[in-house]
Amino acid sequence: MNAEAFRATGRVAGKRLPRMDGIGKVIGKHVYAADFTLPGMLYGRVLRSNKPHARIVKIDTSRAKAMPGVRTVITAADIPAVRYGQAVRDAPVFALDRVLFYGHAIAAVAATTLEIAEQALAAIDVELEDLPAVYDPEEALTNAILVHPDWQDFKVLPILVRDGNMTARTRMITGDADAAFANAYRVYEHRFKTALQHPGYTEPRASVADWDANGNVTVWTNTQLPFDTQTTLSEILDLPVSRVRVIVPGIGGGFGGKLRIGVEHYAALLARNTARPVRVLSTSEEELIAATPRQSAVVHLKTAVDRDGKLLGRQGRIIVDCGAFAGSGPAMASVSLQVLAGPYRNGTLALEGIAVYTNKVPAGSFRAPAGPMANFAVESQMDIIAEDLGIDPLELRLRNIVHEGDKGPSGEELKSVSVEECLRKAAAAIGWHDRKPAPGRGKGIACSWWMTTGGSSGVYVKIDPDGTATLVSGAVEIGTAALTGASQVLAEALSLDLDDIKVAGVDTQTSPYDYGAQGSRTAFSVGNACLAAAADLRQQLFELAAKQWNITTDGMELRDKQVIAGNKTIAIAELARLSRLSGGGLIAHGTANSPGPAFDPGRVENHMLPAWNTPSFHAQAADLSVDSETGAVSINRYVVAQDVGFAINPTYIEGQIEGGVSQGIGQALSEEIVYQNGRVMNANLTDYKMPTAMDVPEIECILVQSASAAGPFGAKGVGEPPCIHPPAALANAIAAATGARMHSLPMTAEKIVKELRSARE
């Protein structure tokens, strides 16, 4: 009996059931990592550079160490010179001979109170000698100033092509783009820019570390990837993986900002030195100068079309600004190319993605990383082309979108293609026929596609003698209700109710492996693992029943919490009790993996994610008004039509869409970490402007359900796509409302006024 044999009856999977962790979170009982404390705990703080690029002349910790209440002060000199990282191992725990960005960690302190720890930071004498720096990613490609003069010494993935500040270069090539451009009716060429955006999770990064008598360390932390954190900690601490235990008590939002190690290593190192538990909790300022915001990007995009607006080819280059360490930049330079290609029949492609170092904050993978930057460029340009050719922007898209069985940009076969349905539904809902209903009011649309990230998942499912089940997963519930979704899948398959399922917390010592809460994969992949475990349990139940009744398992059914064979029935609870008598109880290990589709290696060069797993398709449409004098944008309506494959729980899918769009609206209109001469000018939540409830309209969600072959009951990844389109959809609506075409994010009122003025002059 295999997992595919399960069918959704709509009894549990597909229903709007309340999330399992909801009440605890609402009444304040849920324990987040930032709530977690241990007896005798010390408080850790990190000293960060106040210069963007400087030689470390001297670090003197003696005054700080002598302060009453200070238990330890550590710097790079006190620990092995390990460099960690994903594609490029370039990041040390503390600055070595130089600080590379404003906010670079120089030292860490543990003290008996937070106040003493803060005073101790001020008592560390650091002498820094300014070095010339490079902040602009385009300049960094040609600049003589190297962020890492020793870049050739780093350990890297063999797929990477690097050169100085360029830490990755990747290409997607289809056909002869030069020839297509030479024969084009028209060629359009534009440059777009996007800004650094903080992931905006409510709970800052928080970790408590404690070492036991045997030299094992446990870290309680709000990571999205406990197993990745465990591995990185084992490298930094020079310990076998098994001696590092990571537990996730609860996590107050992550959005990709808590994928990689954040403050766990500081807590672990400080705890080792003091033999006391140590907590490190980021401040708002640290979040804005030294977390992992969404990379900023510069996109050059050239598109060739024929007389009817049919795409003949795209050429372009996206430059992803990694900041001082590569982080996810090389992967994002790769993924951005699929987004630049878009859900379109492009004819030919010649796209290049480049990841580059600058003396700024190391950036990372914020929700649909690389998605909004590339989509802002390609979908803005689609509207520019439509305007120029006198074709309706929706019509131009419909003439060029991909359809079932088409080839994707890597030559992979596209299945369950639903972009037309998404575009038509979003357009109909926003009232596309009346695109410019009044002066200063306009509507815009954008479409895209996105992957459901692969990686394997394991679960244990245990059935207790009362007939209920416990799901043990290594995947973190980061607030999306993904584990409620996976539990609905499990309950459906075992004929249980959602109330019959409990979810165990993540502990790397006891939880089966999971690739982590990232890439829109949790409900999808954990759901699949649950189906595999359910298939195994069902077989175990059938065999127990067969033994009890002395018959074969042929024709047995699992229904209404019991095994049924003809007119015989026996409750799951009873079988679970029987299993304890001889079989050690009912438990199953379910696993899932989602390999990528076959693709044409001749179409990609040095690409880290050449073909997307189970892609989803989507469109978003905005109706907004622009105050022509103040430039203020007011969004009247916002519609999302997103293909989710199968809506396991429509309520929380809508929640994901509402949240993602809100973050996208922030990126589009207001959010930006502002640098001036290498220093962050708005490292506080007064001047870093996430949208409020007053800025975000009601988000109208249309759930398109074009089933996938790979997901549980046909589901596709859901979490990331909603934040891809808002910058483009809003830019297109602003252009429809005012005629002003915005080329850089965020599209602030001031920029809009400026654009309107220059259009008048």
Add this chain to the structure above:
Amino acid sequence: MSFDLHRPNTMAEAIGLAARLGPAARYIAGGTDLVVQINRGRATPQHVIDISHLADLRHDIVQTADGFSLGALTRYRNIERHPAFQDALKLLPEAASVVGGVQVRNIASIGGNIINASPAADFVPALLALDAELDIQGAAGRRSESLRDFILGPGKTGLQAGEILAAVRFKPLPAHSATAFLKEGRRKAMEISVVCVAASLTLDASGKTCLAARIAVGAVAPKAYRAAAAEAALAGLPADTASFRLAGQLAAEQAAPISDVRASAEHRHHLVSVLVQRALETCRQRIAGA
């Protein structure tokens, strides 16, 4: 960051404590400015004197024969919802309702916001446009000072050592008057003004001619200012778009904004002229509709 917290019972006790503790002490009421400053290391008081519950420091809104008197502890939320401010004095709830979020407005006092003397304070221009007078209690007794003279610059006021701002008073508006408050920022709530404008306009009985205008502008100079040239020019002019546009231009000429992370000086200049014109137009419409 540590300090001793004092909780006196009367203004006299508080003033006595402040005199004894000197510059190392700060008063606290709602704390929505002071606590942020302490957290960011911009204020380091060794003593904090809590005046939020003093028996003789008012937190109510009183209508007098001579206008209104607002106790210094009045919360923004009370101003927002006060029935007497929903018509001609609409600028008060308009300004009060855009200070921080609801939680902040439930605790922040109007007195604290005045004493904090932020150039971008939203409520200050509203009070300036009403020619507000302050009642100030000190060791030697009570004195009065106009709000216009009281605020000296960013974070600087005429408050003498130990003094407590006790109340804010303003006179009723003449007949055929209305007010309006407008603000622009990067987002629609929880926002520090890039520019804010408060206006009070009085027309003649026909509603066609401006008799008097009081225009206050915030966030574009070291302290909020009254647009004197614009006010003078409007007297006697027809209440129309051209006059209001002229007033906007004159008000903007008086601005001395900085460029910072919130907006450029150029954009602020532009917004002053737009918002002043709009505030006056709103006043005109309100008078016509009354």
